[in-house]
Amino acid sequence: MNSHLPILQVIIPLMAAPVCIILRRAEWVWGLTVLVTWAVFGMTTTVVIDVLNNGTIDYFIGDWPAPWGIAFRIDELSAYVLLIVSLIGAVVASYARASVIKEIPEDRHYLFYTNYLLCLTGLLGMTATGDAFNLFVFLEISSLSGYTLIALGSDKRALTASYRYLVLGTIGATFYVIGLGLMYMMTGTLNMADLAERLPDVVATRTILVSLAFLTVGLSLKVALFPLHLWLPNAYTYAPSVVTAFMAATATKVAVYVMIRIFYFVFGGTDVFAEQGVAEVIMGLAIAGMFIASIVAVFQSNLKKMLAYSSVAQIGYIMLGISLVSVSGLSAGLVHLFNHALIKCALFLALGCVFLRLGSVEIKDMAGIGKRMPLTMGAFVIGGLSLIGIPLTVGFVSKWQLMNAAFEANLWPVALLIPLSSLIAVVYIWRVIEVAYLQPIPASAPSVKEAPLSMLIPTWGVALAAVYFGIDTDLTLGVAIDAAQSLMGGGQ
């Protein structure tokens, strides 16, 4: 049984989704979702422990050996991302019941959970697979169910947000397919390990360079790298709170994982990343994103939109780490991938609790909410401090690693820009804290009580994880450094 876990963790949610369609009753469907997502988390943890102890796992679907068949290949990097995706999937599913009842009409609940499971399948499949076209299939599974999830939002702007995400996301995925096709033309294989072996011979041809260009642009659209982030703010703002929490923590992170796979593993045996200036361009765009997105976030009155722009900035940090092309840079990017997922998940879950009670996430409705919903806003404060990068939280670990990596690369200006942009984060987080705690409760405000326990426990769970992994960094930073070393060690 153990040896089948790599595929089971992807297939179980895939099979649970049609069962949800057939079952239809909201409570059963939610119960099934929670059961399946925690089972998947258990499976993923077992796989991760196996990989960390015994090395890369290869699983051949249909018993056709690679490169003829599709192979699932789980190495340290995949295990790392699988862990965070399945953890977020399970936690958000447990949180979901009360929030979904509030925000989505009753007759659509089973559709919500079906798409949630399909999105989780797609994300896990993207991470586990070792075949580049199989990755595209899972990418589209997660994207299509993601568009549907976003469109379930109660505000009518959710529909246009989902439509725009659909158009831009499909263009991104199609660019990926074009790039893949050009690579297949030159090498004759789709298996990523095989591609890594064959690319160094053909990398100097124009076809491969064009392929790299298409792959970069296509994946940057999915990653929401500035200036290709235009779909993100509206999509995160108008989606249901549960969807925002789930997708903000996972969808872009897995897209970053795919980028790392392509740049460091498939193209790892070549120097094209550094030679062609791709790294410099990404670094420039990442830094631009860090600043511009943070500044725009300061001026937002809708808190979800503010956090969405903040996400664009944080993705800038992750991509900055990746563009440094060094073990410390790559591990900084990877550790921020994990940490940011935890931070944003906690923040959006807290906002979901607020929306449940208040019916709004506009900052003007938040006066004095800190005293009326102390536990919820407490979790929000922890997330906010982590976002800024206060010591003892995960945000500090990532920023510290990133600055170290920048110093190592002798890029002093870049290293100084990192704390500078954190200062902007202080501005927009402080705005919220000031209104929530320091302003008096207006007489006309409705009286609200604390969020229900079913939502508070997952929120605090993630918030405490954000603190725990800031203190004990063995799991996150240790694995990130290992993964970075094996990736930079040369394409295998």
Next chain:
Amino acid sequence: MRRKSIPRTVSKILAPFILLFALYVQFHGDYGPGGGFQAGVIFASAFILYALIYGMDNARKVLPPSARRILLGLGVLIYAGTGVVGMLMGGNFLNYSVLLHDPLHGQHLGINVIELGVGTTVFAAMVTIYFVFAGQDRQ
């Protein structure tokens, strides 16, 4: 479309042949062009033709929402289920060779069952999409 007797008669005559052709495409997928997706779409087109000519109310009696939902889920479960059966028989996921007594027949059975699952889901999906779009003017 009550007075238009030509389309009504022609579609009544053609519908069984369309369904038969869809089944032909489905089961000849491993010898010629065809397979689950194409067959599912052709099968659905017969029902959509019926819905166009005879009206959505009649079409809904033929295919009630519960039937469509169950077929949608069933197809995916057949597909993944075949893979799981392969795992239970000792091979990896989606290994067809272990399904029967020898690899050749196992491959045949595996491919055909998989395509059946695909065809079912695609048929249900196409019909559902059409019924949802066509039912819009009710509001």
Next chain:
Amino acid sequence: MSFLENLGMPGLFNYWVVIFLMMAGFYVVISRGNLVKKIVGLNIFQISVFLLYISMGKVDGGTAPILAEGITSYSNPLPHVLILTAIVVGVATTALGLALVVRINEAYGTIEDTEINDIEKKVEDAE
């Protein structure tokens, strides 16, 4: 070398068509404000990718990849399979996009990009 040979015609004709369709589809997506036209543009864009894969799969002198008596050289079947998958993905995306357009029409009363932006701005200013 004549002008046409310089361009690689007639051997590279397929790839020129691919580029033309790709750019045409992309242009439609960007420039047209009607939401349904954008989806049509997206479709054209995806079709160019299908052509790319199938063109590269053709083997010189090979026939269609269907087993038949007496034929020894077949085109590469793998791109055909990839394109089947991609077509299905394209159909699903189109269906989802059109469903969204229908609902947007119900909610906003229009499917023109500019008018929808105006309505959204008004909603935001009122908030």
